[in-house]
Amino acid sequence: MALLDFPEGIELLTVTTGEGPWRLLLFATRTKEGVIVQLLGGDKPHVGAIVISLPRPSRSVPGKISTTTTVLPLYGHQDDEVARPVAEALARHLDxxxxxxxxxxxxxxxPADIEKVKENSSEALRLLLQQLL
Incomplete structure (x- = not known):
């Protein structure tokens, strides 16, 4: 974990998972009112998808937090497959x-490469939640 000296209420956290082409870097900026995450990796880190997830009360389970999520994948990219689960889980856990x-x-x-990236993104999420909760 890297925690830098930012103004009050802002933290920068980092997580690394996997090795080789499946290595992922996760950078999270936590503010008092939300979290901004960059999830990068592979041979060519880039902007492939942007996801925003907003917590809200569940419509079907009283007392449970659900999310409303907007996904913006760049044409031809599948990065939303790792971005969406991370955004929704963080929004639910952190409200x-x-x-x-x-x-x-x-x-x-x-397909095996894609599955490994998904596994590593789940592990990055788990490690980040440990730091945030």
Whole structure:
């Protein structure tokens, strides 16, 4: 974990998971009213999808937090497949708005590569939640 000296109410946290082309870097900026996440990795980190998730009361389960989520994938990109679960889980657990910008590119990725990236993003989320909760 890296915690830098920011103005009061702002924290920068980092998480790294995986190795080789499946290595992911997660940078999170926590403010008093929300979290901004960058999830990058692979051969060519980039901006592939932007997701915003807003917590709200569940319509079907009283007392449970759900989310309203907007997903903006760049044309031809599938980065929302890792960005959306991270954004929604953080918004539910923290009860705050969350923005995730994700860009993970593995040249000629196989289904196994994509599954490994998803596993590593889940692990990055788990590690980040440990730091935030």
């Amino acid at each position: 705050q708005p969350v923005v995730v910008v994700a860009g993970v590119h593995i040249e000629r990725a196989t």
